[in-house]
Amino acid sequence: MTELSALGITGVTITPVAFSDPPLLNQVGVHQPFALRAVIELQTDGGLIGLGETYGDAAHLARLHAAGQAIVGTDVFAQHEIRARVALALAGVAGADAHGLTGAISSGGTIDRVYAAFEVACLDAAGRALGRPVSDLLGGAVRDRVPYSAYLFYKWASHPGAEPDEWGEALDPDGIVAQARRMIAEYGFGAIKLKGGFFPPDQEIEAIRALHRQLPDMPLRLDPNGAWTWETSVHVGQELAGALEYLEDPTIGIPGMARVAREVPMPLATNMCVVEFEHLAPAVAEGAVSIILSDHHYWGGLGRSRLLAGICDTFGLGLSMHSNSHLGISLAAMTQLGAATPELTYACDTHWPWKRADEDVIEPGVLTFRDGAVAVPTGPGLGVELDRDALARLHEQYRRCRIRTRDDTAYMVQIDPAYRRVTPRW
C-alpha cells in the first residue's frame, strides 16, 4: 500500500516532440511536415510516473510549464485542487488566452486545455498504483474495444520537394475512394469521415456521393471546418440527404449552426462551436447541434469528458470524439475514455493512420486496430509504457524541425503565395 499513500506529485517533466505528418489539406491550409505534441511525465513521491500527451505549440508549452510548477506538492487524487492551481498559475501567464481582457484571467476552456494533460497523467499514476486500468477510475469499461472511424483527407502526394509518402495523392473523388478502401483494408474501419472545406462544395459533395455509391453501408461524415456560409451549408446538407451520418461544422458559430440545423435533413455535429463548458447552454438553448465531438485534450481531461458525456445524455445530444494528430499516449487515453463512456454513440475520430508506424513515444504492441476498433489496454494506468529512446528521437526531431507553432495557413502561403485564409470561403 506504500504507493497509494505516496502519490504526492514531486515533479513534472514536459518534453516537446515532433513527428512526421503528411500534407493533409483543410480549410485553413495544409498540415506542415511535422506535427507537434508535448509528453508529460508526472513524478510521484512513491516513484511512480504518470504519462500525459497534449499539444506542443509554444504558447501551450509556456502554459504547461507554469501549470506544471504549480501542481507540485498536490496529490494525484486531488483533481479539484490541481485544476484550481492550474487556473491560478495561468492567471500569471501573460496573454494566457484571448478571452482575458488583461491577460490576467483565463477562460475555462484555456484552463481545461492545460489541466487536461496533467489530469490524464494523474489518472495514469493512480491506475498504476492501484494495479488497474484508467477505465476503472472512470466508472469501469463498458466495452473492451473502442471503435474509430477512418479519417480521410484530400492530400498531395508529398510535401513540396520531399519524397512521396506512402499514401499518395487524393485530390478528387476517385482518390478519396481509393484512400478509404485502403484505410478500411488496413484497419477495418466501419465509419468514414472526410475532411472537407478545401475544394468547392460541389466537388466535396461528389466525393461523398462516390463514397456512398462505392461503400453504401458505411456511415459517412463530412467536416468542412466552418468553410461555408449558412446558405451553402443548407445547400450541401440538402444535396447530401440520405448520404451522411452527420454533417460536422458546416458553418461557424452557434447561431449559424442553429439556422442550418433547422433546414438540413441530417444531424449536425461540432467540435468548433461547442468546445468548452460555457458553450453548452447557448448551444442547447438554440438547438444548434445534435452531436458533440468530445476531446479530452481540451475538455479538461477524462473526468470532465465524462461530465460532458453525462451532459450530452441529459440534454439529448449524441456524443462522438474529435482528434488532432496524436501519438500513442493520447490514443491510449482516448481508448480508456471511450471504454468507460456508455454515452458514446458514434465511432471516434483518430489521425492514427496518418502517423508513421516507426514514430511514437510508447513501446509498440499494445494499441492495435482490428475491425476498426482498438482493444482497451488492460494493464495498469493507461496501459502503455514510455519508450525513452523513442522520446529522445522525437524530441531531437522537434529541436531540428524548427516548427514551434502549428500554422497550416503560413505553410500553405509558403507554397502558394496567392493563398489566403478566408472563413467562410464559400
Add this chain to the structure above:
Amino acid sequence: MTELSALGITGVTITPVAFSDPPLLNQVGVHQPFALRAVIELQTDGGLIGLGETYGDAAHLARLHAAGQAIVGTDVFAQHEIRARVALALAGVAGADAHGLTGAISSGGTIDRVYAAFEVACLDAAGRALGRPVSDLLGGAVRDRVPYSAYLFYKWASHPGAEPDEWGEALDPDGIVAQARRMIAEYGFGAIKLKGGFFPPDQEIEAIRALHRQLPDMPLRLDPNGAWTWETSVHVGQELAGALEYLEDPTIGIPGMARVAREVPMPLATNMCVVEFEHLAPAVAEGAVSIILSDHHYWGGLGRSRLLAGICDTFGLGLSMHSNSHLGISLAAMTQLGAATPELTYACDTHWPWKRADEDVIEPGVLTFRDGAVAVPTGPGLGVELDRDALARLHEQYRRCRIRTRDDTAYMVQIDPAYRRVTPRW
C-alpha cells in the same frame, strides 16, 4: 495490494431499521413516530465491507433485494456495469415504478434511487482498500468542513399519547424562533430552512418575518413542498422580498415554477420538480428554477451527484443539498460529497438534529457539528464504522414498530380524521 485486486462483490446484506422521529408537520401530514432506513453492507472477496444507507420503505426494499442479487459478481469499480445490472434487475420487479407502462420498464429516476445505495457502498469499500477517504474518489476534498443549515419544522410537543420530546411544541412564529435559537446554540448553524406548507401562507410569512427580525444576518429559506397555487406562490414571494435566500418548491411542476420564477424577487430552488436527470432539460428550457437541491440518495449516488453539480455549474444553476430523515452513514456520504463538490453554493439540508443522539448504526464520535459544519471524515472510505449492536437494536425497533412505508398523511388522518391531503392547498 491484495485488497485492490480483490474488490469483487460477493454478497449484499440489506437491513431495514427504524429510529425515533418527532411529530414534524408538513404539507402532507406529520412524521410518524419512526423513520425507516435500510443499511447496505456490501461484501467483497478481499474481505472488506462497504456501507450504504437508503430509504427503508417496503417497495424500495423489494427493489434493493432484486438489485443486490444482481450485482454480485461485479467489481466495486465497475459502476457503469452495476447501474446497468440494477436497471435490468428492476425491469423484473413488478410495478417497479409508476412510469413503466407494463411494470417492465423503470425510469432513470427509479434506477438511480436503487443504484445509489450500492454505489456509495462500493465507494466506501474502494476507499477502504485504497486507505483514502471517499472524497479522494470524487476529485478530492475542496473543504475540510461541510456547512449544513438548521432545518426548522412546525411540530407538536409529542406524538399523541407519548411523552413530550426534547424539542417541545412549535406552532407559531415564537415557537419557530425559539427552535431556531436552540438549534443555532447547539449546532452553530449559519443558515436556516423552515419547512412550510402546513399553516396558511400568511402565518408562515409571519414566521419568516419573525426569524428575519430576530436573526437579521441569517440566510433564510422557506419550503412549503408545493402547497401553493402559482398565484399564492407569487403573493408569498413578493411579501418576503429581501427576507429569503431562496424559496423552495412553492408550487408543483416545472411550468408553474417557471411562472412563479418570473414574478418573485428571490431565486427558486427545488427538490420536487427536478428530481432526475430527465427533468433537467425542460427545467433549463423553461427557466423554472435557479437552484437544484441535490440528494445522492435519489440522484444515483455520489458520482452522479458530481455529474449533477457539473450540469448545474454549466447551465448557471446554483446547488444546494436535500435531506430526508437519515442516520450517520448518510451524513458521512453527504459530507464526503459536499467536501468534493466545488460547485456547492449553499449550506446543505440535514434532519440530523431531529434524530436522538442515542439512535444510530455507526460508532459515535466521527460526525460532529461545530459552527454549523461537519468536519469531513479523513479515515478510509466514508470514514465511519458500523456498530453491529446498534444496528441490531434499530432493526429490532423496525421489526416491532410495524411501519413498513412512510405515510405522513395516513398517520395524520389517524389523529385527525377530517384531514385530507390536498395539493395545492392554498
